[in-house]
Amino acid sequence: MSTTFHPPSKSLTPRDYLFIALVVILFFAVSTGLIFANLNLKGGGDFFVNWVAARGFLFENFKYGKTKVQIEKKITEELPQRIDPYGGEIPARVQQMVYGHAVGTGDEPYILDTPFQILLLYFPFALFPDPVLARAFFTLLIQLGLFILAILSLRLTEWDAPPFLAVLFVFFAVLNFYSIEAVYEASPVLLLGLLYAGILFFLHNEIDELAGASIAVSLYYWEVGAPFLLLVFLRIYWQRRTRVWAGFFMASSILFFISFLLYPGWIIPFLRATVNALRTDFGFNVHSTFFSFWQVQGQYLAWMFTTVLIILFGFEISLVRYGDDRRFYWTACLALAVAPLLGFRTEMEHLAVLIIPLALVFAIVHDRWRRIGSWLSFSLILASFSIPWGVNYFLLEQFGVMTQEIIFLFLPLFTLVGLYWIRWWAIRPPRLLSDLVNQS
Numbered sequence: 001m002s003t004t005f006h007p008p009s010k011s012l013t014p015r016d017y018l019f020i021a022l023v024v025i026l027f028f029a030v031s032t033g034l035i036f037a038n039l040n041l042k043g044g045g046d047f048f049v050n051w052v053a054a055r056g057f058l059f060e061n062f063k064y065g066k067t068k069v070q071i072e073k074k075i076t077e078e079l080p081q082r083i084d085p086y087g088g089e090i091p092a093r094v095q096q097m098v099y100g101h102a103v104g105t106g107d108e109p110y111i112l113d114t115p116f117q118i119l120l121l122y123f124p125f126a127l128f129p130d131p132v133l134a135r136a137f138f139t140l141l142i143q144l145g146l147f148i149l150a151i152l153s154l155r156l157t158e159w160d161a162p163p164f165l166a167v168l169f170v171f172f173a174v175l176n177f178y179s180i181e182a183v184y185e186a187s188p189v190l191l192l193g194l195l196y197a198g199i200l201f202f203l204h205n206e207i208d209e210l211a212g213a214s215i216a217v218s219l220y221y222w223e224v225g226a227p228f229l230l231l232v233f234l235r236i237y238w239q240r241r242t243r244v245w246a247g248f249f250m251a252s253s254i255l256f257f258i259s260f261l262l263y264p265g266w267i268i269p270f271l272r273a274t275v276n277a278l279r280t281d282f283g284f285n286v287h288s289t290f291f292s293f294w295q296v297q298g299q300y301l302a303w304m305f306t307t308v309l310i311i312l313f314g315f316e317i318s319l320v321r322y323g324d325d326r327r328f329y330w331t332a333c334l335a336l337a338v339a340p341l342l343g344f345r346t347e348m349e350h351l352a353v354l355i356i357p358l359a360l361v362f363a364i365v366h367d368r369w370r371r372i373g374s375w376l377s378f379s380l381i382l383a384s385f386s387i388p389w390g391v392n393y394f395l396l397e398q399f400g401v402m403t404q405e406i407i408f409l410f411l412p413l414f415t416l417v418g419l420y421w422i423r424w425w426a427i428r429p430p431r432l433l434s435d436l437v438n439q440s
Contacts, residue, residue: 139186143183165366169359182352212247215233226339228335231328326426
C-alpha cells in the first residue's frame with residue numbers, strides 16, 4: 001500500500017501578520033504623503049489634456065441630459081452632441097489651466113492625439129470634478145508604476161546585483177532628470193514603460209495572453225514605442241505565438257467595441273488631431289537638434305545619422321528571427337534607445353523609458369568584469385544620473401535652449417553606446433574558458 005507524502009502546510013505566525021500589517025500601513029502612509037505632495041505640483045499638462053477631453057466628453061453637452069442652467073431655464077429641446085475630444089476647445093482649456101493664457105511661443109499646444117480606446121482608461125479619473133485632485137491620484141499611480149518599472153527592469157536582466165547597486169539603481173530610476181520631468185508633467189509614458197517591461201517579462205515567461213493584452217493597451221505614443229512594438233509583432237509572428245495574438249485581439253476588440261459604441265465616428269477626428277500634432281514645432285528631434293549645433297551642415301548630418309541608424313536597426317531585427325531570447329531582449333532594448341534618434345519629434349519626459357535598456361547595460365558591465373564591475377556600474381549609474389542634472393543647473397544660463405538639446409541627446413546616445421559596448425556578452429552566454437576566468 002503506497003502512501004503519498006504531503007508536506008505540512010506552514011501557517012502564518014503572529015509575527016508574519018504583524019509584518020504584513022506594517023507593510024500595508026507603510027504603503028498607505030507613503031501613498032497619502034505622495035498625494036498631498038502631488039497636490040502642490042505644477043505642470044501636469046500631459047494628464048490634463050486627457051482629463052479635460054474625457055470629462056468634457058462624459059459630462060458636457062451630453063445629448064440626452066440637461067445642464068443646470070437649462071433646467072433652470074426650463075429648456076426642453078434636445079441638447080447638442082457631446083464635446084469632441086479632438087476639437088479645438090480641449091487644447092484651449094488645457095493651455096489656460098497650465099499656462100494661464102492662450103498658447104504662446106515655446107508653449108506646448110496640448111493637442112489630444114490619444115486614440116479613443118486608450119482615452120477610455122482616463123474615464124475613472126474624469127469622475128473627479130477637481131482637476132488638481134484627479135492629477136494627484138494619477139501622479140500617485142505613475143509614481144508607483146515608476147517604482148515597479150525599476151524593479152521589473154532589474155528582474156528582466158536576471159542580475160544578481162549587490163544590494164547597494166540594486167538600491168542605487170532604483171534611486172537612479174526614480175530620481176533621474178527624465179523621470180522627474182515625467183512626474184512633473186504627469187506623463188503616462190511611465191506607465192507605458194511599465195507595459196513595455198511587462199511585455200518582455202510575459203513573453204520570456206510564456207504568459208502569452210497577458211503579453212497580448214499589454215500590447216493592445218500600449219498602442220499609442222508611437223514616437224516612443226514604434227520600433228519596439230514593430231520588433232515585438234515580428235517576434236510573435238516568427239515564433240507563431242498564437243496565444244499572444246489571442247490576448248491582443250481579445251483586449252483590442254473589447255476596447256474598440258466600447259469606443260465605437262460611445263463615439264462611432266472618432267477615427268477621422270483622431271487622425272486629424274494627430275496630423276495637427278505632428279505639424280506643431282514643439283519637442284525635440286535629431287534634425288532640429290543637429291541644426292541648432294551646425295546650422296549649415298546640420299540637416300545633412302541628421303539625415304546621414306538617422307539613415308545609418310535605420311539600416312543598423314533593420315540589420316539587428318533580421319538577426320532576431322533565428323535568435324534566442326537573449327538576442328531578442330537586447331534588440332528590444334536597442335529599439336527603445338534608437339526611437340528618439342530616428343527623427344520623430346518627441347519630448348524630454350519620454351526618455352524615461354530608457355530605464356529598461358540601462359538596467360541591461362549596468363547588469364552586463366557588472367557581471368562581465370567582476371573584479372571592477374561594481375565600480376564600473378556605480379560610475380555609469382552616477383554619470384547617467386548626474387550629467388543631465390549638472391548640465392541643466394550649471395549650463396542653462398550660459399547656453400539657454402541649447403542646454404535642453406544637449407540633455408535630450410545625452411541619454412539616447414549614452415544608452416546606444418552602452419548597448420553596443422555590451423552587445424557580445426549580452427547576446428551570448430559565456431562559452432569560452434577566458435570568459436569564465438574574466439568573470440571570476
